[in-house]
Amino acid sequence: MSSVRDYVQEISKNDYIDIDLFEKFNVKRGLRNADGTGVLVGLTRIGDVHGYIIDEGEKVPIDGKLFYRGIDVEDIVANAAKEGRFGFEEAVYLLMFGQLPTRKQLEDFTALIGNSRALPKNFAEDSIMKAPSRDVMNKLARSVLTLYSYDEDPENQSPENVLRQCLELIARFPTIVAYSYMAKKHYYDHESLIIHLPEAACSTAEAMLSLIRPDQKFTRLEAEILDLALVLHAEHGGGNNSTFAVHLVSSADTDTFSAITAGIQSLKGFKHGGANIKVMGMMEDIKKNVKNWESEGEVGAYLATILRGEAFDGSGLIYGQGHAVYTKSDPRAKLLRDKAAILAEEKGLLKEFNLYRLIERLTPEVFKKIKSSTKGICTNVDFYSGFVYKMLGIPAELNTSLFAISRVAGWCAHRMEEIISGGRIIRPAYKCVQQRLPYAPLNVRK
Structure with a gap:
């Protein structure tokens, strides 16, 4: 009787593709050109990562720049610090709506996010506590998929409905992550279960620190540096693996919860968010x-x-x-x-x-x-x-989840962009290099 090892050896033999074939057929492995630049597969107005220039066909290194809707992220960070306020909510507004908010718009938007942090009734108990996971990113993905069942109109892909879903997800990510972590600590690490209600009248960074600390205490500096990390991780262009995954899945006209879950599962990988x-x-x-x-x-x-x-x-x-x-x-x-x-x-x-x-x-x-x-x-x-x-005293198993709490803003902005400006399912080509074989009847196979 064949073992799993035997089957894996067969698979390895039959799935192996000679690396020279990629060059022969001009395949851009990893969607990368020979000089390491990315293959251009789409257009976006949301984020721009600028790390080099091409001068007479050669890649010339320059100091890196990151732009959110055309605005230098360094300016976003510097102005928030100058005014003594947190910057993540402003960055989310900019990414989602394409322009900087007025003071009143920022206050209203911050309140909207804060008031949307609470999870649907019984969701924490039924979906998180009764089905905990050893991995917080795994639980985050499953929770987002489960929210489909709690949504009043999950399949409606009108921009208005998708925007509502996106803003709710951005607001709820910190609560889902914190509760998933607490459930993991209780059921797998056998520690006391401590659950706090999410604070509405505070920034996302403050809310997150409050949710994961038993005493809910933190310093202003701690909240400021977490806020900075959230601002810096919120968006990184349309070509990064998780954002491209959201574009890809969204182009198939699937629901918001499925599209955002694709981003989560991509980010979970050690070559990306991990x-x-x-x-x-x-x-x-x-x-x-x-x-x-x-x-x-x-x-x-x-x-x-x-x-x-x-x-x-x-x-x-x-x-x-x-x-x-x-x-x-x-x-x-x-x-x-x-x-x-x-x-x-x-x-x-x-x-x-x-x-x-x-x-x-x-x-x-x-x-x-x-x-x-x-x-x-x-x-x-x-x-x-x-x-x-x-x-900040944040355990390593929450590192990638904090990335997701931030990057969901970029994912949601790109999903809106795909719905509004995409229009075609993303379908790149793969060339089959398997030789043609005749069918062998069962009684003559060796």
């Missing part, structure tokens, strides 16, 4: 194996062993370094790093923060030496986000 978890694992490995965190020689030598695939997970990757679009710098990483420095001082973690800074500085030269490559390497936002969440 990347900062890999960073945290790598950093724990570095801290354990490097005695002097201030030694450039010792830290650089260990980074070299990681790059050679001789340390940590054997992948040969320094997680949190490099990006598909940003070449010289990731603006999100810089903004988060600057705020992280302030929080690290408050939390007494400057020594660990300085280790992060040293790795950021040493990686490009170590990469150049080990890989013999001139490719530009910049630190991306994942490198610092996990450390920030750690300083």
Whole structure:
């Protein structure tokens, strides 16, 4: 009798495609051009990631820029800080409606989001507590799908109805994530079950910290840095894996809950939203194996062993370094790093923060030496986000979920755009390279 291992060996043999065939048929693997740029598959007005220019056919690195509806995210962050307010709700409004809100519009929108955080009656008990999951992202996806059954008009794809659904989902994500985490802690970690009602009269960052802390207490600085992380993760262009998944599924004329769930399941992957978890694992490995965190020689030598695939997970990757679009710098990483420095001082973690800074500085030269490559390497936002969440006392299993709480704003904006301006189901081509075979009768098969 064949074992599962035997079947996997058969599948591996019959599913293998010679890598040379991709070049032969001019297939853009990963929808990437030969120079690493993305294949242009759509148009958007929502977000723009600017990391290089093409000069006489060559890719030239530049300082990275991120734009929400044409507005530099650095300006969004700077003005919110200057006025002493939180910025995530303003970013959501901008992404969803395409323009900055007036003061009255922002106040009304913030109140709308706050008053929509509560889940439908009995939803928390029936859907979350009675069917907990070890993985919060898994529970988030299942909860969003279940909300279909609680919706008054789930299949109506008019812009008005989809907008209502989107705003409700944006508001409810923090509550779903917090309750899913509390259920996981209770049923799988055997800890006390502590559930708080979501606060309406506060920002999303404040509401999230209140929901996941037993005493509901937090400092203004803690709320500010979480708000910053939410602003920076809210949108990243139409081509990132999860947002493209939302466009793809939305183009098939499916419901909002199915489309947003596709984004969640994409973001869950370690090559996408789960990347900062890999960073945290790598950093724990570095801290354990490097005695002097201030030694450039010792830290650089260990980074070299990681790059050679001789340390940590054997992948040969320094997680949190490099990006598909940003070449010289990731603006999100810089903004988060600057705020992280302030929080690290408050939390007494400057020594660990300085280790992060040293790795950021040493990686490009170590990469150049080990890989013999001139490719530009910049630190991306994942490198610092996990450390920030750690300083906030947020457990690692919530890292990707916090990303989802933010990115659902971008997903919803892109779903609206697909409904309004798409019009055609997205259907790229795959060339079949399997040779034609005759059918063999059962009695002659070997």
